[in-house]
Structure formats: structure tokens, C-alpha cells
Amino acid sequence: MRVISTRLHGAVDYLWGAALLLAPHWLRLPPGTPEARAAQAAGAGAIAYAALTDYELGLVPALTMRQHLALDIAGGAALAASPWLLGFARRRRSPHLAFGLFAVAAGLLTRTRPVYGALRRLPAGPRRRALR
Template sequence: MRFVPTRLHGAVDYLWGGLLLLGPRRLGLPPGSAEARVAQAAGAGAILYAALTDYELGLIPALNMRQHLALDVAGGAALAAAPLLLGSLPHRRAPLLGFGLFAVAAGLLTRTRPEHGPRRRLAAR
């Protein structure tokens, strides 16, 4: 059941991405650590593909919502798995695991069509 509106999802995308991009220290991740770099890369990527999504808060409609949500699920799963793959210390695991699981849930619970309907996507002509 998908009940999260795409407009709310868009606002959360930018907030979520910004927190990961700018807040590793606030999340308890040492600056320059592998976990901090993963968090920052995930945040930057999320902001980028949010801006490229055809929804209310997107800037350039290059991706449709289904593609965006697939990226959320895949990226969230990778982010949640990152602490295990990096061999992170137990106290450094929670932020990436939490943000990753949140992204998976958002990807599974958000509606696949924006309220405004699809805009004209970029097409190679």
C-alpha cells in the first residue's frame, strides 16, 4: 500500500540528503572515516536524483517516480549494508543502517505518480 504523497517524499528527499551530506559529525561519524564518506556520497546522490525527478519538487524531469523509488530502495539497501561491508565499529553502524532502512521504506510506501501528473520528460531528439 503506497500512501506517502510525492510532494512529501520530495521534501524528505532534500532533508534526508542534506543531513547525510552535511551531518556526519552530528551522526557520530568521525570526519574522513569511511562511514562519513559513504554518508556524504549517499546524501549527494539523493539530492542529485531528487532534482532530476519528475515530481513536485524536482527541477529537471529526467526520471519518473518509479525510477526514483527504485533508486531509493537500492540505495537504501546499500546504505544499510555499508556498515557490515566496511566492518564498522558497533557505535558507527546505527546512522547508516537507520538512514538506509528509512530510504527502503520510503521507496516502498510512496505513491508512484505525482499529483501534477507527469511532466514532459527530457527526450533525445
């Protein structure tokens, strides 16, 4: 059951990415530590592939929404596992786990087609004008 619109998902992508970029400051993580770098890498990646997704808030339509959601799920799982994979689970695991599980849930609950999807892919002509 996919209940999240692609437009809402796009807005959340940019906010989520910015929150991850700022998480080391907000959480007072020492700069350059694995926990700080994991959060910042996930945030930068999320913003980058959001900008490259073919949806309402994307800038360059290089990725389909299905590809974007697959990246959300895989990236979220990696972020959630990062405390154990990178060896900082005893110091700080909750933020990474929460952000990662949020990304997985968003990937599973978001619709796979933007509202304008059919219009963007149709050639110009009478059929496209009829759908407006």
C-alpha cells in the same frame, strides 16, 4: 499500500539528503572515514537524483518516479548494509542502518505518480485545458 504523496516525498528527499551530508558533523564521525564518506555519498546522491526526478519538487525531469523509488530502495539497502560492507559495523552501525531502512520504507510507501503527472504529459490543446 502507497500512502506517501510524491510532494511530501520530495520534501523529505532534500531534508534527508541534507541530514546525511551533515551526519558526520552531528555524529562526530572522523572526517574521511568510511562511515563519514558513506553518509555523505548517500546524501549527495539523494539530493542529485531528487533534483533529476519528474515530480513536484524536481528541477530537471530526467527520471520517472518509479526509477526514483527504485534508487531509494537500492540506495537505502546499500546504506543499511554499508557498516558491514565497508568494515565499520563494530564502531558505528545504527545511523547508517536507520537512514537506510528509512529510505527503503519511503521507496515502498510512496505513490508512483505525481498529482500533475497527467497534465504534464498531455499535448497542449482542448483536452489539457479541460483538465485544469
